[in-house]
Amino acid sequence: MNHPPTIAQVTNHDGVRYERRWVQCGKSACTRCPHGPYWYAVVATLDRRTTVYVGRRLVYLTEERVRAIRIGHQIDYDQEGRRR
Numbered sequence: 001m002n003h004p005p006t007i008a009q010v011t012n013h014d015g016v017r018y019e020r021r022w023v024q025c026g027k028s029a030c031t032r033c034p035h036g037p038y039w040y041a042v043v044a045t046l047d048r049r050t051t052v053y054v055g056r057r058l059v060y061l062t063e064e065r066v067r068a069i070r071i072g073h074q075i076d077y078d079q080e081g082r083r084r
């Protein structure tokens with residue numbers, strides 16, 4: 001089941017929206033919900049939005065990565081923003 005996250009903080013950088021979220025994992029036996037808060041980047045494209053997990057610390061996506069997301073290429077990056 002998909003629970004909507006609670007958004008604790010929002011900031012914008014270079015046209016990308018960054019949301020700090022408390023996340024419900026949806027496991028019925030979980031006693032630690034909500035999890036986080038974790039930062040997510042929300043990148044808008046023409047017809048949809050792509051949400052990318054950032055982590056506990058806010059690190060802005062590189063311009064290259066934002067461009068790749070906008071044209072629909074999902075490239076795998078590590079936490080430092082380097083291509084795997």
Ligand SMILES: [Zn+2]
Pocket residue numbers: 024025026027030031032033034035
């Ligand atoms: Zn949980």
